[in-house]
Amino acid sequence: MVKAKIASFDKLKNVVREPNVVELMPWKSIHPEIVEPMITGLGNMEVHDSHLAMGFGRITRPVTMGLPTHKHPHDQWIWLIGEPEHFHEFDADVEMTLGNKIVKINYPCYIFIPKNVMHCPLAVKRVGKPFIFIDARISEEASVRPKTYKKHTPVKYIAPKKKK
Protein backbone atom coordinates (compact mmCIF):
# COMPACT_ATOMS: atom_id res chain seq x y z
CA MET A 1 0.00 0.00 0.00
CA VAL A 2 1.33 3.43 -0.91
CA LYS A 3 1.70 5.60 2.14
CA ALA A 4 -0.09 8.90 1.60
CA LYS A 5 2.00 12.04 2.03
CA ILE A 6 1.17 13.75 5.27
CA ALA A 7 0.52 17.49 5.14
CA SER A 8 2.37 20.10 7.13
CA PHE A 9 0.28 21.85 9.76
CA ASP A 10 -0.25 24.97 7.67
CA LYS A 11 -1.82 22.80 4.94
CA LEU A 12 -3.95 20.69 7.27
CA LYS A 13 -7.57 20.47 6.26
CA ASN A 14 -9.87 18.33 8.33
CA VAL A 15 -13.13 17.21 6.76
CA VAL A 16 -16.43 18.50 8.13
CA ARG A 17 -18.57 15.40 7.60
CA GLU A 18 -21.72 16.63 9.33
CA PRO A 19 -22.55 20.11 10.61
CA ASN A 20 -20.77 19.50 13.93
CA VAL A 21 -18.76 16.35 13.24
CA VAL A 22 -15.22 16.73 11.89
CA GLU A 23 -13.02 13.95 10.54
CA LEU A 24 -9.45 14.45 11.69
CA MET A 25 -6.70 14.26 9.10
CA PRO A 26 -2.99 13.63 9.73
CA TRP A 27 -0.22 16.19 9.72
CA LYS A 28 3.51 15.99 10.10
CA SER A 29 5.20 17.48 13.13
CA ILE A 30 7.91 20.08 12.59
CA HIS A 31 10.00 18.08 15.08
CA PRO A 32 11.80 15.15 13.42
CA GLU A 33 11.76 13.38 16.77
CA ILE A 34 7.95 13.06 16.52
CA VAL A 35 7.49 10.41 13.86
CA GLU A 36 3.87 9.32 14.16
CA PRO A 37 1.19 11.46 12.50
CA MET A 38 -0.28 14.26 14.58
CA ILE A 39 -3.97 15.15 14.60
CA THR A 40 -5.55 18.46 15.54
CA GLY A 41 -9.09 19.76 15.83
CA LEU A 42 -8.88 23.32 14.51
CA GLY A 43 -11.63 24.92 16.56
CA ASN A 44 -13.59 27.76 15.03
CA MET A 45 -11.41 27.65 11.93
CA GLU A 46 -13.58 24.71 10.90
CA VAL A 47 -16.77 24.84 13.01
CA HIS A 48 -18.49 28.11 13.88
CA ASP A 49 -18.68 28.75 17.65
CA SER A 50 -16.37 25.80 18.43
CA HIS A 51 -13.82 27.58 20.60
CA LEU A 52 -11.60 24.61 21.47
CA ALA A 53 -8.62 23.62 19.33
CA MET A 54 -6.81 20.50 20.40
CA GLY A 55 -3.79 18.64 19.00
CA PHE A 56 -2.35 15.22 19.79
CA GLY A 57 1.16 13.82 19.40
CA ARG A 58 3.00 10.70 20.46
CA ILE A 59 6.37 11.32 22.09
CA THR A 60 8.86 8.48 21.85
CA ARG A 61 12.20 10.22 22.28
CA PRO A 62 13.62 13.41 23.80
CA VAL A 63 12.55 16.59 22.04
CA THR A 64 12.32 20.30 22.81
CA MET A 65 9.12 22.04 21.76
CA GLY A 66 7.62 25.49 21.85
CA LEU A 67 10.70 27.66 21.42
CA PRO A 68 11.12 30.54 21.95
CA THR A 69 9.51 31.49 25.25
CA HIS A 70 6.30 33.30 24.36
CA LYS A 71 2.84 34.37 25.48
CA HIS A 72 -0.54 34.86 23.83
CA PRO A 73 -3.92 36.35 24.67
CA HIS A 74 -5.73 33.01 25.00
CA ASP A 75 -5.72 30.22 27.56
CA GLN A 76 -3.86 27.02 26.80
CA TRP A 77 -3.44 23.63 28.45
CA ILE A 78 -0.77 20.98 27.90
CA TRP A 79 -1.45 17.35 28.81
CA LEU A 80 1.34 14.83 29.35
CA ILE A 81 -0.20 11.41 29.92
CA GLY A 82 0.57 7.74 29.49
CA GLU A 83 -0.65 5.58 26.65
CA PRO A 84 -4.30 4.50 26.71
CA GLU A 85 -4.20 1.23 28.66
CA HIS A 86 -2.56 3.14 31.49
CA PHE A 87 -3.12 6.88 31.07
CA HIS A 88 -1.99 7.33 34.66
CA GLU A 89 1.42 5.75 34.13
CA PHE A 90 4.02 8.22 32.94
CA ASP A 91 7.69 7.33 32.63
CA ALA A 92 9.56 10.36 31.32
CA ASP A 93 11.37 13.48 32.54
CA VAL A 94 10.08 16.80 31.27
CA GLU A 95 10.99 20.41 32.02
CA MET A 96 8.63 23.22 31.18
CA THR A 97 9.16 26.95 31.60
CA LEU A 98 6.05 28.56 33.04
CA GLY A 99 6.19 32.18 34.15
CA ASN A 100 9.61 32.67 35.68
CA LYS A 101 9.96 29.07 36.81
CA ILE A 102 11.03 25.79 35.31
CA VAL A 103 8.77 23.01 36.50
CA LYS A 104 10.05 19.44 36.50
CA ILE A 105 7.52 16.79 35.62
CA ASN A 106 7.74 13.02 35.90
CA TYR A 107 4.08 12.20 36.48
CA PRO A 108 0.90 12.29 34.35
CA CYS A 109 -0.38 15.84 34.43
CA TYR A 110 -1.73 18.89 32.77
CA ILE A 111 -0.41 22.41 32.84
CA PHE A 112 -2.75 25.39 32.65
CA ILE A 113 -1.14 28.31 30.83
CA PRO A 114 -3.28 31.38 31.52
CA LYS A 115 -3.46 34.01 28.81
CA ASN A 116 -0.49 36.39 28.76
CA VAL A 117 1.75 34.17 30.89
CA MET A 118 5.19 33.55 29.38
CA HIS A 119 5.84 29.86 28.77
CA CYS A 120 7.97 27.27 27.00
CA PRO A 121 10.18 25.65 25.99
CA LEU A 122 8.86 22.26 26.92
CA ALA A 123 11.87 19.98 27.02
CA VAL A 124 11.43 16.23 27.11
CA LYS A 125 14.71 15.11 28.65
CA ARG A 126 14.13 11.37 28.93
CA VAL A 127 11.50 8.96 27.62
CA GLY A 128 11.19 5.70 29.55
CA LYS A 129 7.90 4.85 27.87
CA PRO A 130 6.25 6.65 24.94
CA PHE A 131 3.53 9.05 26.04
CA ILE A 132 0.77 11.29 24.72
CA PHE A 133 1.26 15.04 24.37
CA ILE A 134 -1.84 17.18 23.97
CA ASP A 135 -2.00 20.90 23.25
CA ALA A 136 -5.45 22.42 23.90
CA ARG A 137 -6.33 26.06 23.51
CA ILE A 138 -9.50 28.10 23.48
CA SER A 139 -10.21 31.29 21.58
CA GLU A 140 -9.30 34.67 22.99
CA GLU A 141 -13.01 35.43 23.39
CA ALA A 142 -13.58 32.25 25.40
CA SER A 143 -10.63 32.95 27.71
CA VAL A 144 -12.87 34.70 30.19
CA ARG A 145 -12.29 35.70 33.79
CA PRO A 146 -15.75 36.19 35.31
CA LYS A 147 -15.85 37.62 38.80
CA THR A 148 -18.00 34.70 39.86
CA TYR A 149 -19.00 31.40 38.28
CA LYS A 150 -22.47 29.98 38.33
CA LYS A 151 -22.62 26.79 40.30
CA HIS A 152 -21.84 23.91 38.00
CA THR A 153 -23.49 20.58 38.42
CA PRO A 154 -20.70 18.04 38.78
CA VAL A 155 -20.15 15.71 35.83
CA LYS A 156 -22.15 12.57 36.44
CA TYR A 157 -22.07 9.50 34.26
CA ILE A 158 -24.89 6.99 34.30
CA ALA A 159 -24.32 3.40 33.26
CA PRO A 160 -27.73 2.15 32.12
CA LYS A 161 -26.64 -1.45 31.98
CA LYS A 162 -24.33 -1.58 34.98
CA LYS A 163 -24.38 -4.91 36.74
CA LYS A 164 -25.50 -4.82 40.35
Next chain:
Amino acid sequence: VKKEDFMVSLEKLKNVKHTKNLIELKPWKSVFDTITSPMITALGLKDIPESNLSIGFAYITKPDNISGPSHKHPFDQWIFLIGTPENFLDLDADIEFELDKKVEKINYPCYAFIPKGMYHCPLVVKRVGKPFIFIDARLTREASIRPTG
Protein backbone atom coordinates in the same frame (compact mmCIF):
# COMPACT_ATOMS: atom_id res chain seq x y z
CA VAL B 1 -1.83 -3.53 43.78
CA LYS B 2 -5.22 -4.45 42.34
CA LYS B 3 -6.94 -1.89 40.11
CA GLU B 4 -9.75 -1.61 42.62
CA ASP B 5 -7.29 -0.57 45.29
CA PHE B 6 -6.23 2.66 43.64
CA MET B 7 -9.17 3.60 41.42
CA VAL B 8 -11.77 5.78 43.09
CA SER B 9 -15.14 6.88 41.72
CA LEU B 10 -15.34 10.21 39.86
CA GLU B 11 -17.11 11.77 42.84
CA LYS B 12 -14.12 10.96 45.04
CA LEU B 13 -11.45 11.84 42.49
CA LYS B 14 -8.88 14.30 43.78
CA ASN B 15 -6.10 15.28 41.45
CA VAL B 16 -2.93 16.60 43.08
CA LYS B 17 -1.87 20.22 42.76
CA HIS B 18 1.91 20.50 42.45
CA THR B 19 2.02 24.22 41.73
CA LYS B 20 -0.64 26.85 41.04
CA ASN B 21 -1.04 25.72 37.41
CA LEU B 22 0.31 22.17 37.41
CA ILE B 23 -1.98 19.25 38.27
CA GLU B 24 -1.04 15.60 38.62
CA LEU B 25 -3.81 13.40 37.22
CA LYS B 26 -5.04 10.53 39.37
CA PRO B 27 -6.88 7.43 38.11
CA TRP B 28 -10.55 6.76 38.64
CA LYS B 29 -12.87 3.89 37.87
CA SER B 30 -15.47 4.19 35.13
CA VAL B 31 -19.12 3.56 35.91
CA PHE B 32 -19.21 1.39 32.79
CA ASP B 33 -18.30 -2.26 33.30
CA THR B 34 -16.80 -2.45 29.82
CA ILE B 35 -14.24 0.28 30.56
CA THR B 36 -11.66 -1.49 32.67
CA SER B 37 -8.56 0.67 32.21
CA PRO B 38 -8.26 3.62 34.61
CA MET B 39 -9.77 6.89 33.48
CA ILE B 40 -8.17 10.29 34.06
CA THR B 41 -9.94 13.63 34.13
CA ALA B 42 -8.95 17.27 34.49
CA LEU B 43 -11.58 18.79 36.74
CA GLY B 44 -11.50 22.38 35.51
CA LEU B 45 -12.32 24.94 38.20
CA LYS B 46 -12.22 22.25 40.89
CA ASP B 47 -8.51 21.82 40.14
CA ILE B 48 -7.55 25.42 39.26
CA PRO B 49 -9.55 28.66 39.55
CA GLU B 50 -9.93 30.21 36.06
CA SER B 51 -9.21 26.93 34.26
CA ASN B 52 -12.40 26.82 32.23
CA LEU B 53 -11.75 23.48 30.54
CA SER B 54 -12.49 19.98 31.89
CA ILE B 55 -11.40 16.91 29.96
CA GLY B 56 -11.75 13.20 30.62
CA PHE B 57 -10.01 10.30 28.86
CA ALA B 58 -11.15 6.70 28.50
CA TYR B 59 -9.84 3.64 26.68
CA ILE B 60 -12.65 1.79 24.90
CA THR B 61 -12.15 -1.89 24.18
CA LYS B 62 -15.70 -3.29 24.01
CA PRO B 63 -19.10 -2.28 22.64
CA ASP B 64 -21.36 -0.44 25.07
CA ASN B 65 -23.70 2.50 25.44
CA ILE B 66 -21.23 4.88 27.09
CA SER B 67 -23.58 7.72 27.78
CA GLY B 68 -26.79 8.65 29.46
CA PRO B 69 -30.09 9.35 27.69
CA SER B 70 -30.56 12.30 25.35
CA HIS B 71 -29.95 15.56 27.22
CA LYS B 72 -28.69 19.12 26.89
CA HIS B 73 -26.79 21.58 29.08
CA PRO B 74 -25.83 25.26 29.11
CA PHE B 75 -22.15 24.78 28.20
CA ASP B 76 -20.18 23.68 25.13
CA GLN B 77 -18.86 20.15 24.93
CA TRP B 78 -16.68 18.16 22.54
CA ILE B 79 -16.31 14.41 22.10
CA PHE B 80 -13.15 13.07 20.45
CA LEU B 81 -13.05 9.51 19.09
CA ILE B 82 -9.52 8.68 17.97
CA GLY B 83 -7.16 5.75 17.51
CA THR B 84 -4.33 4.84 19.83
CA PRO B 85 -1.09 6.87 19.80
CA GLU B 86 0.84 4.69 17.33
CA ASN B 87 -1.72 5.92 14.81
CA PHE B 88 -4.39 8.30 16.05
CA LEU B 89 -5.97 8.10 12.58
CA ASP B 90 -6.70 4.40 12.82
CA LEU B 91 -10.20 4.29 14.29
CA ASP B 92 -11.60 0.82 13.63
CA ALA B 93 -14.99 0.94 15.32
CA ASP B 94 -18.64 1.62 14.56
CA ILE B 95 -20.27 4.27 16.69
CA GLU B 96 -23.70 5.82 16.66
CA PHE B 97 -24.05 9.21 18.24
CA GLU B 98 -27.28 11.15 18.44
CA LEU B 99 -26.66 14.84 17.88
CA ASP B 100 -29.45 17.38 17.56
CA LYS B 101 -32.00 14.54 17.31
CA LYS B 102 -30.14 12.96 14.36
CA VAL B 103 -28.13 9.75 14.62
CA GLU B 104 -24.62 10.16 13.20
CA LYS B 105 -22.81 6.99 12.18
CA ILE B 106 -19.11 7.31 12.86
CA ASN B 107 -16.34 5.00 11.72
CA TYR B 108 -13.53 7.52 11.28
CA PRO B 109 -11.34 9.49 13.72
CA CYS B 110 -13.21 12.65 14.60
CA TYR B 111 -14.51 15.11 17.07
CA ALA B 112 -18.08 16.22 17.56
CA PHE B 113 -18.89 19.72 18.77
CA ILE B 114 -21.96 19.87 20.99
CA PRO B 115 -23.02 23.52 21.33
CA LYS B 116 -24.71 24.56 24.53
CA GLY B 117 -28.44 23.89 24.43
CA MET B 118 -28.21 21.15 21.78
CA TYR B 119 -29.71 17.75 22.58
CA HIS B 120 -27.21 14.90 22.32
CA CYS B 121 -26.63 11.25 23.22
CA PRO B 122 -26.90 8.36 23.48
CA LEU B 123 -23.42 7.47 22.23
CA VAL B 124 -23.40 3.79 21.41
CA VAL B 125 -20.26 1.88 20.49
CA LYS B 126 -21.63 -0.89 18.29
CA ARG B 127 -18.39 -2.59 17.26
CA VAL B 128 -14.75 -2.32 18.32
CA GLY B 129 -12.27 -3.62 15.77
CA LYS B 130 -9.38 -1.99 17.63
CA PRO B 131 -9.46 -0.33 21.04
CA PHE B 132 -9.63 3.46 20.80
CA ILE B 133 -9.53 6.67 22.83
CA PHE B 134 -12.68 8.49 23.92
CA ILE B 135 -12.33 12.07 25.16
CA ASP B 136 -15.02 14.23 26.75
CA ALA B 137 -14.10 17.95 26.90
CA ARG B 138 -16.31 20.70 28.23
CA LEU B 139 -16.00 24.42 28.92
CA THR B 140 -17.63 26.27 31.77
CA ARG B 141 -20.86 27.97 30.81
CA GLU B 142 -19.12 31.33 31.31
CA ALA B 143 -16.54 30.43 28.64
CA SER B 144 -19.17 29.05 26.26
CA ILE B 145 -19.52 32.42 24.59
CA ARG B 146 -20.98 33.50 21.26
CA PRO B 147 -19.21 36.73 20.34
CA THR B 148 -20.69 36.83 16.86
CA GLY B 149 -24.22 36.09 17.99
